[in-house]
Amino acid sequence: MNDTIAIFASARRNGNTGKFIDWIGNELDIKIIDLSEKNISPYDYEHKNLDDDFIPLMNQLLDYEKVIFVTPVYWFSASAQMKIFIDRTSDFLDLEELKDMGRRLRNKTSYIVCTSTSNEADRSFLNSFKDIFEYLGMNYGGHVHANCENGYSPSEYIEDVKKFVQLFK
Ligand SMILES: Cc1cc2nc3c(=O)[nH]c(=O)nc-3n(C[C@H](O)[C@H](O)[C@H](O)COP(=O)(O)O)c2cc1C
Numbered sequence: 001m002n003d004t005i006a007i008f009a010s011a012r013r014n015g016n017t018g019k020f021i022d023w024i025g026n027e028l029d030i031k032i033i034d035l036s037e038k039n040i041s042p043y044d045y046e047h048k049n050l051d052d053d054f055i056p057l058m059n060q061l062l063d064y065e066k067v068i069f070v071t072p073v074y075w076f077s078a079s080a081q082m083k084i085f086i087d088r089t090s091d092f093l094d095l096e097e098l099k100d101m102g103r104r105l106r107n108k109t110s111y112i113v114c115t116s117t118s119n120e121a122d123r124s125f126l127n128s129f130k131d132i133f134e135y136l137g138m139n140y141g142g143h144v145h146a147n148c149e150n151g152y153s154p155s156e157y158i159e160d161v162k163k164f165v166q167l168f169k
Contacts, residue, residue: 106137
């Protein structure tokens with residue numbers, strides 16, 4: 001089995017970020033999970049949402065050693081759907097019965113695939129992901145970014161994608 005999975009979250013499936021991850025996903029021959037197809041509700045202090053799709057999705061994700069987080073940069077940050085997904089990992093910290101699940105994230109390797117309309121992926125965007133990975137005990141494997149200022153233009157990212165895909169070989 002391929003040891004890598006991608007978690008994708010954008011406000012549109014076939015926009016810049018969707019096309020970018022489809023290309024990379026094809027190179028790596030990996031499964032791409034679209035968070036907008038899942039019913040994952042925002043973090044709840046009372047955990048009344050434990051029967052939504054979050055836990056089954058995490059169970060699926062925990063079968064993989066490498067996880068690619070895929071999101072556009074929206075307001076110097078991840079997309080709202082991605083943020084909700086990340087917030088929900090707090091369930092693991094809160095609930096005794098889920099702590100083991102949270103521990104299984106440790107030592108997995110995380111990557112970021114992102115698009116924006118800037119030359120580089122925003123510093124605060126990348127740093128917040130790196131801090132999250134560190135907090136969860138995950139390694140950081142690297143990122144690839146596509147500047148879509150003039151639309152999605154794959155010929156501009158060929159070298160970057162080549163380098164990124166090499167990280168998985
Ligand atoms: C709500 C929103 C916020 C955005 N914020 C930023 C930003 O902070 N920095 C940036 O460079 N681009 C920003 N952009 C541009 C997107 O990152 C860029 O167009 C991206 O490629 C969109 O990907 P998508 O087609 O998957 O939505 C923003 C776009 C939207 C819709």
